[in-house]
Amino acid sequence: MKLAKRVLPLLLCLLLLVPQTAFAAAPTPSTASRSVQTVYLYGQPVTLYTYLLNGENYVRLHDLAWYCSAGSSAFSARWSGADSAVYLTTGGIYISGGTENLVHTPGAISTSLIQPDPYTLYVDGEPVSVRSYTINGYGYYNLRELCAALGMSVEWDASLRTIVLREQQSSGTKTILVDAGHGGSDPGAISSWLGNESGINLDVATRLAELLRSAGFNVVETRTGNQTVTLAERQELIKSLQPDLVVSVHHNASESRTGSGATVLAQIADQYGGPSRQLAELLNSEYASLGRPINSIVFRRGWRGDYYAILRAAAEVSVPAVISEYAFIDNASDWRAVDSAQDRAAEAQAIYRAVCDWFELQSQ
Ligand SMILES: [Zn+2]
Numbered sequence: 001m002k003l004a005k006r007v008l009p010l011l012l013c014l015l016l017l018v019p020q021t022a023f024a025a026a027p028t029p030s031t032a033s034r035s036v037q038t039v040y041l042y043g044q045p046v047t048l049y050t051y052l053l054n055g056e057n058y059v060r061l062h063d064l065a066w067y068c069s070a071g072s073s074a075f076s077a078r079w080s081g082a083d084s085a086v087y088l089t090t091g092g093i094y095i096s097g098g099t100e101n102l103v104h105t106p107g108a109i110s111t112s113l114i115q116p117d118p119y120t121l122y123v124d125g126e127p128v129s130v131r132s133y134t135i136n137g138y139g140y141y142n143l144r145e146l147c148a149a150l151g152m153s154v155e156w157d158a159s160l161r162t163i164v165l166r167e168q169q170s171s172g173t174k175t176i177l178v179d180a181g182h183g184g185s186d187p188g189a190i191s192s193w194l195g196n197e198s199g200i201n202l203d204v205a206t207r208l209a210e211l212l213r214s215a216g217f218n219v220v221e222t223r224t225g226n227q228t229v230t231l232a233e234r235q236e237l238i239k240s241l242q243p244d245l246v247v248s249v250h251h252n253a254s255e256s257r258t259g260s261g262a263t264v265l266a267q268i269a270d271q272y273g274g275p276s277r278q279l280a281e282l283l284n285s286e287y288a289s290l291g292r293p294i295n296s297i298v299f300r301r302g303w304r305g306d307y308y309a310i311l312r313a314a315a316e317v318s319v320p321a322v323i324s325e326y327a328f329i330d331n332a333s334d335w336r337a338v339d340s341a342q343d344r345a346a347e348a349q350a351i352y353r354a355v356c357d358w359f360e361l362q363s364q
Helices: 004-017 061-068 143-149 197-214 231-241 275-289 309-316 332-338 341-362
Strands: 032-041 044-053 056-060 075-080 085-090 114-116 120-123 132-135 138-142 152-157 162-167 175-180 218-221 245-252 263-266 321-328
Touching: 032 061, 044 061, 044 132, 044 138, 056 061, 056 132, 056 143, 061 075, 061 085, 061 138, 061 143, 138 143, 143 152, 175 197, 175 231, 197 218, 197 245, 197 341, 231 309, 245 309, 245 341, 263 275, 275 321, 275 341, 309 321, 321 332, 332 341
Parallel strands: 032 162, 085 120, 175 218, 175 245, 245 321
Antiparallel strands: 032 044, 044 056, 056 138, 075 085, 114 132, 132 138, 152 162, 263 321
């Protein structure tokens, strides 16, 4: 959703309210204990050995960096004794120091063991305010503040009794509507070999949604099973949700049953350049790298703007949208591109890469 514009002025106001003492050394806590927390990261439970100082979790950079290195929240950490600084780089590769996850038993410790941390923390070159202490010779950082500095959010899940770390993009989480074409009473194109187009669309769309979610996108799907969703309902969803992007997954067929190659349909407003065309071009280059023949990008005008309902509804609320037709499923020369789980996973990954590259392009 287009939250960024509304949230930005509020954020600026809040920043003005941050006290100027934010970078001062944290005061010695009055209570301290060792703790073990189950943390959900990338949807998986991991064990974090933390210190609870005044009831707040403090974590070692090594431990968080180690766990984050498995996914898209990876960051590298470099210590510099010379300038008393720790430099974190988001997206960087964390090199294991061999001392991650030092096991400890929960229990109270004396606050006299806790020293103010002399290091200044930098994230991507900017100093950040994260309370930290040296405990037993290691730096421990306030989990909530550290995650915020790294662009992640921390939530307490009362039902799981765990902490959930979620990735978020600094400009606000992007919402993507993944539309699996057809479904239910509308089978779409029918292939004598592969069954209905609606099932193939759903398979690819579901894989795509999963990939995008694991990368921290907010993903909404028009359908997650074989139910009927009318075009009008899809249009309504686009207009009420106003996502940052709509990707509609289809597969092709033609009357002559001789079609071949990938075809991407984009919005007419972008015929000579613009976000929808950019994504279509990125998709085509990904599809070409998988060996698909590439057809010209289709821009089709109807009575009231775009001919295709999904593209038109999105254009009406200024949302970029594309329809992807990865292969023709009505003839043997083309259906082999989507006849296995590996093929469909490769197709979903290609769309995922194009979408990630596209968001990167939009942020420049
Ligand atoms: Zn279709």
